[in-house]
Amino acid sequence: MAQFDRNDDSVVVIVGSGAGGGTLGTDLARRGINTVILEAGARYEIEDFVNDEWASFGQLAWTDARTTSGTWRVHRNFPNLPAWIVKAVGGTSIHWAGASLRLQEHEFRTRSVYGGLGGANLLDWPITLAEMEPWYAKAEDRMGTTRTNNIPGLPGNNNFKVLEAGARKIGYKEVNTGRMSINSEPRDGRGACQQIGFCFQGCKSGAKWSTLYAEIPKGEATGKLEVREQCQVLHIEHDARGLVTGVVYADKDGALQRQKARVVAVAGNSLESPRLLLNSASSMFPDGLANSSGQVGRNYMRHTTGSVYAIFDKPVHMYRGTTMAGVVRDEAVNDSSRGFVGGYELETLSLGFAFTAAFLDPGAWGRSFTSALDSYDHMAGLWIVGEDMPQETNRVTLDPVVRDRFGMPVASVHFDDHANDLAMRAHAYDRGRAIYEAVGAVRTFPTPPYPSTHNLGTNRMSEKPRDGVVNKWGQTHDIRNLFIADGSQFTTGGAENPTLTIVALATRQADTIAGMMARKEI
Amino acid sequence: MRQSERASTGPGARLDRREFLKAGAAAAAIAVSGSALIHAGEAWGLEVRTLQPATVRTLILMARDIYPHDRLADKYYAIAIKPWDIKAAQDAATRTMLEDGVATLDGFAKARHRQPYVDVAWEADRVVLLRHIQDGAFFETVRSGLIVSLYNQHEIWPLFGYEGESAAKGGYIHRGFNDLEWL
Ligand SMILES: Cc1cc2nc3c(=O)[nH]c(=O)nc-3n(C[C@H](O)[C@H](O)[C@H](O)COP(=O)(O)OP(=O)(O)OC[C@H]3O[C@@H](n4cnc5c(N)ncnc54)[C@H](O)[C@@H]3O)c2cc1C
Ligand code: SF4
Numbered sequence: 001m002a003q004f005d006r007n008d009d010s011v012v013v014i015v016g017s018g019a020g021g022g023t024l025g026t027d028l029a030r031r032g033i034n035t036v037i038l039e040a041g042a043r044y045e046i047e048d049f050v051n052d053e054w055a056s057f058g059q060l061a062w063t064d065a066r067t068t069s070g071t072w073r074v075h076r077n078f079p080n081l082p083a084w085i086v087k088a089v090g091g092t093s094i095h096w097a098g099a100s101l102r103l104q105e106h107e108f109r110t111r112s113v114y115g116g117l118g119g120a121n122l123l124d125w126p127i128t129l130a131e132m133e134p135w136y137a138k139a140e141d142r143m144g145t146t147r148t149n150n151i152p153g154l155p156g157n158n159n160f161k162v163l164e165a166g167a168r169k170i171g172y173k174e175v176n177t178g179r180m181s182i183n184s185e186p187r188d189g190r191g192a193c194q195q196i197g198f199c200f201q202g203c204k205s206g207a208k209w210s211t212l213y214a215e216i217p218k219g220e221a222t223g224k225l226e227v228r229e230q231c232q233v234l235h236i237e238h239d240a241r242g243l244v245t246g247v248v249y250a251d252k253d254g255a256l257q258r259q260k261a262r263v264v265a266v267a268g269n270s271l272e273s274p275r276l277l278l279n280s281a282s283s284m285f286p287d288g289l290a291n292s293s294g295q296v297g298r299n300y301m302r303h304t305t306g307s308v309y310a311i312f313d314k315p316v317h318m319y320r321g322t323t324m325a326g327v328v329r330d331e332a333v334n335d336s337s338r339g340f341v342g343g344y345e346l347e348t349l350s351l352g353f354a355f356t357a358a359f360l361d362p363g364a365w366g367r368s369f370t371s372a373l374d375s376y377d378h379m380a381g382l383w384i385v386g387e388d389m390p391q392e393t394n395r396v397t398l399d400p401v402v403r404d405r406f407g408m409p410v411a412s413v414h415f416d417d418h419a420n421d422l423a424m425r426a427h428a429y430d431r432g433r434a435i436y437e438a439v440g441a442v443r444t445f446p447t448p449p450y451p452s453t454h455n456l457g458t459n460r461m462s463e464k465p466r467d468g469v470v471n472k473w474g475q476t477h478d479i480r481n482l483f484i485a486d487g488s489q490f491t492t493g494g495a496e497n498p499t500l501t502i503v504a505l506a507t508r509q510a511d512t513i514a515g516m517m518a519r520k521e522i
Numbered sequence: 523m524r525q526s527e528r529a530s531t532g533p534g535a536r537l538d539r540r541e542f543l544k545a546g547a548a549a550a551a552i553a554v555s556g557s558a559l560i561h562a563g564e565a566w567g568l569e570v571r572t573l574q575p576a577t578v579r580t581l582i583l584m585a586r587d588i589y590p591h592d593r594l595a596d597k598y599y600a601i602a603i604k605p606w607d608i609k610a611a612q613d614a615a616t617r618t619m620l621e622d623g624v625a626t627l628d629g630f631a632k633a634r635h636r637q638p639y640v641d642v643a644w645e646a647d648r649v650v651l652l653r654h655i656q657d658g659a660f661f662e663t664v665r666s667g668l669i670v671s672l673y674n675q676h677e678i679w680p681l682f683g684y685e686g687e688s689a690a691k692g693g694y695i696h697r698g699f700n701d702l703e704w705l
Binding site: 049051052053054155156157158161162165193194195196197198204205314315316317319320321352353354357358363365366367369370373374376377378439 | 588589590591593649656665669670672673674679682683684685686687688689690692693694695697698699700701702704705
């Protein structure tokens, strides 16, 4: 395994080892580029994962302080947990459920297709689906996405059977067990899904793709990648020319270290990446790095989510098998006759008993609530993933008061739903209820959005430097050797789960960075 | 009701009317004896160290009234509340918050029913009292704590049909992940 000198200024430094950073680092190493990934969290392996929701949360989740404001219910129920994401080597690709859908063609051009929408800061991506297609194909191949590359779909579990029957009964056509980056048969040295049912807690069979075991070890095997765990980057440094020169981080003992770099790529997920840029303000860049547009931290998106749970008079055991076991795609189209622009996916979701108690109706108590839990094993559930509107005022800022143990101001997350988001959610709740009632649900619940699992948009991609933070390669408009490699690049969110797009962009970015380095442009 | 029925038919049936009414109250299942709480019906005792035993007894009933599951014995609510006694020993502010919170709740109970909370016989009446305090910090602290301290007790999971850990058993691939036949 490689070990690079901290004064080696020829390396590429990547901040974060999740879906974006882990993929980019592995690909750069494969191309022979010396790469150091600095990861704030610790390294756990498959055998360390636990099939226990709270214990796993304690092990993997980012529980360092964050603060919130705004009218979203997360602020009321979970004021210090705006997002449910991972702090560990592998990042949130340990937690994720594996749903891997491409964005649709129109979702790359929402400003053109949806038009001006009051309060929404819509913008077309500077890239098209056609440009992304080869990268999507590469990403699906590396992740082993089912229903691509002749990989069969996963078998449907009980939760999916209920969803599928109800959806078909009310006329939906595009209903299947989805495109999942979970092995339905052995592939890439990893086995097939054992239907364990703790996908969110880290897949103990390794069937689900994660940078932790499906990418990073391959990068390390090249001798060109070093992953330094428990190293939190505090700020990025630059020289008098305005080029970045390295990062300052706190190592596992809390000691401050400086790692020099030729190129820095930030992939800390959409709350931490803007936090780091903002915290790197200097006299040359008083508003934070790469922030001449003022867009760093803005346009925070989290998908218009929500869940519908339904109780039946017969058992379901929704928690058995893959957590996200299937999808209804019919509502993912853009059809403004529904009263909103953009679309949404409906995907099965189940929580274990402990998390159902915590998230079914946060803050609720009394018999209405407990009688629902009494029917836990008769419950089916789905999750709504819809396109939410970027708004400039939905943003990540540095908290003026709260600091972490290294003295770094924590991320403060402000979020208000847009009217379009509310209309979409109401529609989706209604359709979810209809699906379950069609197969005899005796009671259905609209469950409010959980702390955000999809965090997007806070360093968005734009054609013009004044509209966003990075260009079509994820390179910041302002600083040519500073890149963003995670979901914060998304110009808009689309209706699809984001990780396939994050991985496709990172795969493409590795190609770009390698080319720019070879041509000595960076 | 749980214990009240047993009290009126078992050996305690010879109690006089006043005592019978008391025994009919929900919390009569749990008696205070010195620094301990004793649950004769479920045959367990709980040593209370820092809080007043009566306070803990109130918190246990409050826990059931907040998250009532008729299939759960009192001991699970007692286990869920027990950590507060330990926290109170470490932190004076917690101790005050809990003692004062219960005192306030008892104040409402006495004003309306001339009895402390644990002696208000009907769940519906107690729930009305809880609604008075539900927006306060005391109620919210107790309620939110229960989300983990009650529902994360692995012993109760089977009672709700949840099977818990599954990897060591080979997942559900041969254990019914798609056994639903009723559709
Ligand atoms: C429960 C759950 C289910 C999900 N299911 C799906 C799904 O089915 N499909 C899908 O597409 N997506 C899903 N997602 C979302 C998906 O996991 C994320 O979109 C994806 O992992 C984001 O990748 P990322 O690289 O942006 O960030 P992450 O994967 O979160 O990685 C960021 C990493 O950076 C580290 N870091 C942050 N700041 C610093 C710093 N200053 N210094 C050093 N390191 C730092 C963090 O510790 C973290 O490890 C799910 C998420 C959750 C929580
Ligand atoms: S259900 Fe499949 S993907 Fe999910 S944790 Fe189990 S083996 Fe892994």
